[in-house]
Amino acid sequence: MEGNLGHENDRLVHRNRYDVDGCLETNVTHGFTLVAVGDLIVTRPLTKGHHPGFSEIVEILRNADVTFGNMETNILDIRSFTGSPQAEHGGAYHVSLPDLAPDLKSMGFNMVSYANNHTFEWGVEGMRETCRALDQNGIVYAGVGENLAQASAARFLETPGGRVALVSCASTFTPMSRACDPAGAAPGRPGLNPLRVEEYIVVPPAMFESLRQVRDALPNYGSGQSDPNRLGLAGATYKIGDQPGYSYLPNPADVADILRNTRQGKQFADFCIVTNHGHEPGNWSQQPPDYVQSFARQTIDAGADAYIVHGPHQLRGIEIYRGRPIFYSVGNFIMDDLRTPVGADMFTAYGKDPRTDTDAEVTLAEMAQGYESDAGFTDPIFYESVVAVNRFEDNRLAELRLYPIELGHSERFANRGVPRLARGQQGRAILQRIQDLSEVYGTEIVVEDDIGVITFERSARRTEST
Structure with missing residues (x-):
């Protein structure tokens, strides 16, 4: 018996190999690429429509082993849907046509997070309909499930470059959307994988x-x-505190659960991605909340090969930690928000009358006024972002290329929100912003042919010197 146990321990140690930085090893093929983009707020299929410049973006998405985005909408056919809009929402009742799922697949998306503040706006029925649509189109999703164990578990994608795990959570979510496990005779609750954070207002x-x-x-x-x-x-x-502001304390049990699932995800895969949907301290802020850097680094220590934040709807900085990228926010990727229906509560919230006002007028009012304490989405900054292409060589991050994009802020409502490459002065301004926001992390981004470029060696030298 002791001999068998010793053999099993040796096998586990061999399987859980660590690299020179003490992290669980990356084990992908040479040239493996991960494309990371932000929020997918999209209501209709786009690849067959007339959207100038979008085909260039799609080409980038399709040429990666893994293409990841945050699924910030629900996919259902309102004509046959048996659920209803819930009494609480995450800022708007996001809903998309059933044709969206195959179109996302056609764009190149094969992994998405589905844990965010919009997940439960159409109830558990809406969550299940969306999951069914993603499953039917071969898009791997993480962050939701019939109980907490399912919602928090890693999900896996098989690619020619290696097996990829995805663990997703949300620190910004509606209270009733949090999943839980069975307890005694009480059944579990469907929902999302939470990272609860306690907010403190800091004052002198x-x-x-x-x-x-x-x-x-x-x-x-x-x-x-x-x-x-x-x-x-x-x-x-x-x-x-010294200065007015906000401070956050993550829930220790949630942190432990996420790190455990990260470790297990990496043990069962060659590459592991961890993502969080968090708006803290608010969509107005270009700086992440104070807890995020420590938590992001913990996930990498536990085995993550990339940590991606989405939710603030604008860019934040990039850090290279132990040879892995940390994206403190990848901003918006699509804001094609032609949502309909919007739900009676939205009409009431913005002083509209469903007998005389349209769904579009409610949506425009919400975008102008924002929700909670934010100031809306009228600023062009919410319509500017990047497509991040991460290339790994010899199981190390070799290069990160940042393609600046713009979502047509000045376009009419029906044409706004579809990405295209940002060129000239606008592209340079986007890259300058991400350069400035990343400098505090010792990350050097150089601009080559209107593309931001980070090389591991360059960023590593800067980190070691700070």
Whole structure:
């Protein structure tokens, strides 16, 4: 028996090989490529339509081993759909035509995340319809399931370059969309894989003291709080700091579950991608929340070969950590938001009347005003992003090419939101923005032929010197 156990341990150690940086080894073929883009807010098939410049983008997507995006819509046929729009939504009731799934496949997408704040807007029926459409078209998705174990598990794609695992979670989501496992006689709950984060509003000491006085003056304020540097007031939690801002504490149980599934995903695959959908601290911010760098690095330490954030709807910086890319936000890829129907709650939220106003007018009002504390999506910055092409050689990140794209901010509503390569001054401005945002991470991006280029050796030297 002891001999058998020893043999099994030797086999596991051999299988779980680590590279020189102490990470679980990458094991893909020479020249393996990953294309990463951001949010897919798309309501109709695009490849057969008239969209100038889109074919150039599609060519880039199709020429990769893995093409990844965030599925930020639901696919269903409203004529036969048995569910309904839910009482809570993630900012809008995103819905797409059934033809979208085969069109995404035609574009080149073979892996998507489906854990985000729009996943449950059409209930569990909408989630299941969307999953069915993705399954039928051979698009691997992660981040949702019939219980937490399924939602948090890695999903796998077989490619000629190697087996690829995907683990996806969301830190921004509607409360009722969180999956859970069975407990005793209670069944599990369908939903998404959560990364719960506790938000703190940081204020200087003088402001904190004023808030404490307000709290203490209120009836039944609950002064049993023992931490003198933190207080709760009107549903928010405040803590003392040097400058006003936001701070986040990720849920330890969620972190442990995600890291375990990352490790297992890599053990069962040659390459592992981990993604998170998070808007924190808000769509207005070009800087990620304070917890993200540590968490992203933890996923890479656990076996991830790339960590991708989507959700803020605009670009954030890029870090190269232990030879793996961390994208703090890849922004929007498609914002073809011709959604219909939008749901009665959306008409009410924006002061519209379904008897006289149209779905498009509700959508335009939502985009102009935004939701929660954000200022809407009127700024052209939300219509500018990149397509990130990651090439691996000898199981190391050799080069990362950033193709600047623009989504037609100035186009009429029916034609807006479809990507094309950004050229000239606009393309250079997008690349300059990502250069500036990445500098703090020691990442050097050079511009060659209107394309941003990161080489591993160059970025590694910069990281070692900081």
